[in-house]
Each structure stands twice: as C-alpha cells, then as structure tokens.
Amino acid sequence: MSKMLPQCYSVFLADDDADDRFLFEEALMQIRNNVKITALNNGEQLMSRLEDKKSHHPNLIFLDLNMPLKNGIECLEEIKSDNNLKNIPVVIFSTSKQKENINQAYIKGANFYMYKPDNFEKLKLLLDKVFSLSAKSLTERPDIDNFVISV
Numbered sequence: 001m002s003k004m005l006p007q008c009y010s011v012f013l014a015d016d017d018a019d020d021r022f023l024f025e026e027a028l029m030q031i032r033n034n035v036k037i038t039a040l041n042n043g044e045q046l047m048s049r050l051e052d053k054k055s056h057h058p059n060l061i062f063l064d065l066n067m068p069l070k071n072g073i074e075c076l077e078e079i080k081s082d083n084n085l086k087n088i089p090v091v092i093f094s095t096s097k098q099k100e101n102i103n104q105a106y107i108k109g110a111n112f113y114m115y116k117p118d119n120f121e122k123l124k125l126l127l128d129k130v131f132s133l134s135a136k137s138l139t140e141r142p143d144i145d146n147f148v149i150s151v
Contacts, residue, residue: 009032009034009035009036009059009060009131010035010036010038010056010057010058011028011036011037011038011059011060011061011062012037012038012040012046012049012050012058012060012061012062013037013039013061013062013093014040014042014043014045014061014062014064014067014072014075015039015041015062015064015067015093016041016042016064016066016067016068020064020116021041023123024037024123024127025037026120027120027123027124027127028127030124031124031127031128031131032127032128032131035131038058042067042068042069042070043063043067043069043070043071043072043074043075044069044070046061046063046070046075047075047078050079050085057085057088058088059088059089060089060090060091060130060138061079061088061089061090061091062091062093063075063076063091063092063093063110064092064093064094065092065094065096065101065105066094072092072094073105073108076090076092076105076108076109076110077109079109080108080109086109087139089111089112089139090109090110090111091110091112091113091114091130091149092105092110092113092114094113094114094115094116095116096115097115102147102148103144105147106141106144109141110141110147111138111141112130112138112142112147112148112149113147113148113149114130114148114149114150115148115150117151122151125151126149126150126151129149129151130149
C-alpha cells in the first residue's frame with residue numbers, strides 16, 4: 001500500500017492574481033481541511049520565504065508561470081538547484097496551455113503541470129486529484145505524457 005500524504009499538510013501558492021489565489025484557497029479548504037496554505041503574490045516573495053531560515057518548508061508548491069518580478073520558471077530553476085529545496089514537489093498552476101511552456105516546466109524539474117480551470121468545481125476536482133496522489137507519486141516525476149493533471 002502506498003504511503004499517503006501527511007495528515008497536516010503545508011502548501012505554498014505563488015500567484016500574482018488575487019482572484020486566483022482566493023479561489024484556490026476556497027477550493028482547497030472545501031476539499032481538504034488539514035492543509036495550511038501560504039499564499040504569496042509573486043516569485044520574489046516565494047523565494048524569500050523559502051530561503052528564510054526561520055520559515056518552514058512546505059510539503060508542496062503550486063507555482064504560476066507568468067508573474068512579475070520573478071516568473072515561475074525562474075523560481076523553479078532556483079528551487080531545483082538548491083539542495084535544501086529541490087525535493088519539494090512543484091506543481092505548475094498556469095493558464096498557459098502552450099506546449100513549449102509545458103515542455104520547459106518539465107525540463108526544469110516541475111513534478112506536475114495543471115491548467116487553471118474555467119470554473120470552481122473543476123478547480124476542486126483538480127486539487128482533489130493532486131491531493132489524492134500518494135506521497136511517492138507526488139515526488140516521483142512522471143513521464144512527459146502523464147505530466148499534465150487534468151479532469
């Protein structure tokens with residue numbers, strides 16, 4: 001039997017869109033009540049928080065691609081090149097469905113990629129799918145054909 005995710009789970013969400021952050025938090029609270037969400041406005045805030053020695057590291061990072069100051073790919077590169085951070089699973093959470101963005105996220109080391117859905121119910125289904133993965137499935141990267149999580 002695969003090891004399930006921890007009972008109390010910490011998630012960082014880096015997204016510059018306040019509405020997307022709000023909807024993400026609402027959806028996640030409705031499907032999982034044991035998740036602590038830390039929402040960050042951009043990539044610089046995310047990296048500062050991750051590099052802060054007094055701050056805890058999350059179990060999972062959801063990362064938007066298109067953000068000001070530091071974009072998602074830049075953050076992903078920093079995370080995956082840092083020995084203290086590289087084992088934290090990263091799910092790219094983006095409106096982009098461009099194959100080049102998906103391929104780049106895969107090459108740079110993201111664990112999964114998911115499109116921001118067009119409605120709240122689909123968002124809940126997507127998040128439930130992510131949080132239903134075993135800890136092993138979440139940390140072991142799939143092949144490119146199974147990289148995009150969809151409903």
